[in-house]
Amino acid sequence: MTVHSFQEHFDSLIDRELTIEPRDWMPDDYRKTLIRQISQHAHSEIVGMLPEGNWITRAPSLRRKAVLLAKVQDEAGHGLYLYSAAETLGVTRDELYDQLHTGKAKYSSIFNYPTLTWADMGAIGWLVDGAAIMNQVPLCRTSYGPYARAMVRVCKEESFHQRQGFEIMLTLSKGTEIQKKLAQDAFNRWWWPSLMMFGPPDAESPHTEQSVRWRIKRLTNDELRQKFVDVTVEQAKVLGLEVPDKDLKWNEERGHFDFGAINWDEFWNVVKGNGPCNKQRLETRKKAWEDGKWVRDAAMAHAEKRKAKKDAVKAA
Amino acid sequence: MTQEINKTNKSEWPLWEVFIRSKVGLDHKHAGSLHAADAEMAIENARDVYTRRMEGVSIWVVESKFIHASDPGESESLYDPANDKIYRHPTFYNLPDEVKYM
Amino acid sequence: MNKQRYLLDYTLRLADDALIIGHRLSEWCGHGPVLEQDIALTNTSLDHLGRARTLYQYAAEQFNRLPQGEKKNAFTSVAIQNLVASGENLGEDDLAYLRDGWDFRNMLLLEQPNIDWAYTIARSFFYDTFNYFFFQHLAGCKDESLAAVAEKSLKEVTYHLRWSSEWVVRLGDGTSESHQRMQHAVNELWAYTGELFVMNDTDKIMLQEGTGVDIEAIKPLWMQRVSAVFEEATINTPTGTWMQQGGKEGRHTEQLGYILAELQFMQRAYPGMAW
Numbered sequence: 146m147t148v149h150s151f152q153e154h155f156d157s158l159i160d161r162e163l164t165i166e167p168r169d170w171m172p173d174d175y176r177k178t179l180i181r182q183i184s185q186h187a188h189s190e191i192v193g194m195l196p197e198g199n200w201i202t203r204a205p206s207l208r209r210k211a212v213l214l215a216k217v218q219d220e221a222g223h224g225l226y227l228y229s230a231a232e233t234l235g236v237t238r239d240e241l242y243d244q245l246h247t248g249k250a251k252y253s254s255i256f257n258y259p260t261l262t263w264a265d266m267g268a269i270g271w272l273v274d275g276a277a278i279m280n281q282v283p284l285c286r287t288s289y290g291p292y293a294r295a296m297v298r299v300c301k302e303e304s305f306h307q308r309q310g311f312e313i314m315l316t317l318s319k320g321t322e323i324q325k326k327l328a329q330d331a332f333n334r335w336w337w338p339s340l341m342m343f344g345p346p347d348a349e350s351p352h353t354e355q356s357v358r359w360r361i362k363r364l365t366n367d368e369l370r371q372k373f374v375d376v377t378v379e380q381a382k383v384l385g386l387e388v389p390d391k392d393l394k395w396n397e398e399r400g401h402f403d404f405g406a407i408n409w410d411e412f413w414n415v416v417k418g419n420g421p422c423n424k425q426r427l428e429t430r431k432k433a434w435e436d437g438k439w440v441r442d443a444a445m446a447h448a449e450k451r452k453a454k455k456d457a458v459k460a461a
Numbered sequence: 462m463t464q465e466i467n468k469t470n471k472s473e474w475p476l477w478e479v480f481i482r483s484k485v486g487l488d489h490k491h492a493g494s495l496h497a498a499d500a501e502m503a504i505e506n507a508r509d510v511y512t513r514r515m516e517g518v519s520i521w522v523v524e525s526k527f528i529h530a531s532d533p534g535e536s537e538s539l540y541d542p543a544n545d546k547i548y549r550h551p552t553f554y555n556l557p558d559e560v561k562y563m
Numbered sequence: 564m565n566k567q568r569y570l571l572d573y574t575l576r577l578a579d580d581a582l583i584i585g586h587r588l589s590e591w592c593g594h595g596p597v598l599e600q601d602i603a604l605t606n607t608s609l610d611h612l613g614r615a616r617t618l619y620q621y622a623a624e625q626f627n628r629l630p631q632g633e634k635k636n637a638f639t640s641v642a643i644q645n646l647v648a649s650g651e652n653l654g655e656d657d658l659a660y661l662r663d664g665w666d667f668r669n670m671l672l673l674e675q676p677n678i679d680w681a682y683t684i685a686r687s688f689f690y691d692t693f694n695y696f697f698f699q700h701l702a703g704c705k706d707e708s709l710a711a712v713a714e715k716s717l718k719e720v721t722y723h724l725r726w727s728s729e730w731v732v733r734l735g736d737g738t739s740e741s742h743q744r745m746q747h748a749v750n751e752l753w754a755y756t757g758e759l760f761v762m763n764d765t766d767k768i769m770l771q772e773g774t775g776v777d778i779e780a781i782k783p784l785w786m787q788r789v790s791a792v793f794e795e796a797t798i799n800t801p802t803g804t805w806m807q808q809g810g811k812e813g814r815h816t817e818q819l820g821y822i823l824a825e826l827q828f829m830q831r832a833y834p835g836m837a838w
Contacts, residue, residue: 205829437596443737
């Protein structure tokens with residue numbers, strides 16, 4: 146087949162909503178875009194372990210401690226599934242780590258915000274995981290097979306994450322005045338960064354159109370953001386919390402909530418590395434990786450020595 | 462020897478494919494992949510990564526480099542010829558209504 | 564102390580052991596040397612924390628059945644004494660979060676810091692080997708609740724021991740750096756292994772009652788297993804004989820205070836609230 150007919154075959158798979166598999170021909174741009182998107186997503190899971198990981202040792206009850214630990218562990222698992230999906234595109238996990246550690250690769254900016262109180266565990270589960278799920282569910286039908294299958298697994302596991310967060314918020318909002326204050330404070334700090342999680346407005350998002358056609362993305366940033374606002378505002382009512390946006394208003398005509406302007410200046414600054422915890426998060430990841438090097442080397446050296454011994458026995 | 466170890470120092474743990482039997486009596490099914498230094502570790506890692514929610518009762522692992530796959534470019538010649546052999550399926554044959562089970 | 568109090572002390576010790584090691588291992592989450600092992604260690608941590616919860620629940624049941632007079636001074640903790648004075652029953656979290664260090668009964672080994680992967684492995688390996696034999700015996704004990712915990716834990720511990728033994732061998736045999744680190748960790752932690760086999764009054768009385776385990780009898784089994792793994796790992800068994808002890812009596816190393824400061828922070832800063 147010529148490149149032209151490869152392209153036609155690829156296009157026809159995409160148009161018929163069929164999946165592309167690792168050994169199928171694919172345009173370079175498709176491969177590059179996928180590697181970028183999947184690895185960004187994987188990095189977000191791994192860096193995302195840190196803000197919540199902060200509170201594992203300080204969780205207020207044994208039940209919460211076990212749940213939080215299992216949840217942060219799931220994020221490690223999700224990172225692993227996603228790195229594996231990226232690896233089917235001909236890049237190694239080590240290379241992807243290198244991109245993260247040298248600042249070439251991005252991860253979700255939300256994880257550059259600090260977790261200051263226990264209520265942040267509730268707010269992250271409820272809002273951040275809520276936003277993530279909204280982003281991820283459509284990706285279970287994305288065009289690249291390994292990515293779609295990883296997302297199916299991720300979404301299945303993710304379903305308890307948002308619930309445990311909401312449950313924390315609910316417990317706080319039904320608790321003492323101080324606990325309500327903790328919940329409202331966390332809501333105030335995490336609401337806007339959560340809206341930013343869906344990325345820049347469609348008009349300024351250059352990748353959106355191509356990505357939607359490739360089914361790497363299934364809904365646009367603004368569509369997802371609106372959906373998130375509509376759903377979350379109702380949930381905030383159940384919690385008795387006030388959405389920190391004085392411009393929030395139901396729009397009868399649109400059938401959606403109107404909401405205030407997002408501070409994109411802040412968003413781009415956090416992306417650029419000026420968020421409250423950018424440096425700290427990256428340093429922590431780098432340290433874990435560098436401190437672990439001798440351990441990984443030892444395991445590999447031992448495996449090779451043992452294999453050599455086995456081979457020698459066989460040869461004798 | 463030193464040289465060899467130096468080489469391994471730089472190398473990543475190999476990639477493994479994981480196959481899980483979800484229930485006694487069923488086939489092993491591809492679950493995903495992971496990194497491990499050797500086969501024993503690969504099985505343990507598979508246990509820790511892929512069976513946390515009671516997904517499995519048995520695990521197979523194989524180093525990814527040993528998997529050989531058919532060429533998608535040849536799928537027409539490989540798989541389409543089976544399409545017109547419908548006589549291989551039981552529904553191809555007409556049975557009188559009186560014969561209820563066969 | 565009467566028999567009930569000894570059973571409570573015994574149950575609490577097992578619970579404290581499980582909580583403190585579970586807590587230490589949970590500190591690794593997000594910082595492991597490789598994703599797969601980060602996940603593996605967290606699984607083990609969750610096993611320990613699960614066991615801690617069951618045991619604290621059982622300990623709380625026992626405590627709540629004590630006569631009021633005995634409850635009052637059972638623990639030297641203002642928060643618990645206030646709860647008792649107000650006639651409230653204690654729960655798992657009260658025992659974990661409201662006692663101070665001198666009422667914690669965990670063994671010193673388990674509160675030692677993670678330091679690096681070799682220390683973490685050595686600490687787990689010593690404890691896992693102990694647990695492997697301990698729970699086999701406890702599974703046959705007269706106390707049904709403890710026997711049930713033991714039976715469940717034995718499955719978990721069998722895997723923990725396999726995992727930590729393999730890592731001792733990997734690090735011991737791996738590279739010269741890993742060998743050095745492994746040997747160093749073993750040497751440093753060795754002094755805390757004596758306490759595993761110290762029979763104090765609680766152990767003696769529980770053994771008489773058919774509830775406790777003869778831990779002195781476990782020692783040779785433990786030694787044999789540890790030596791076999793060390794041999795494969797080319798790690799020397801330390802020759803030092805001076806052993807630290809005191810954890811079972813509430814005399815801890817400085818480490819425990821810091822663990823509790825972190826672990827109990829929320830319950831201390833926001834007392835009496837549901838989470």
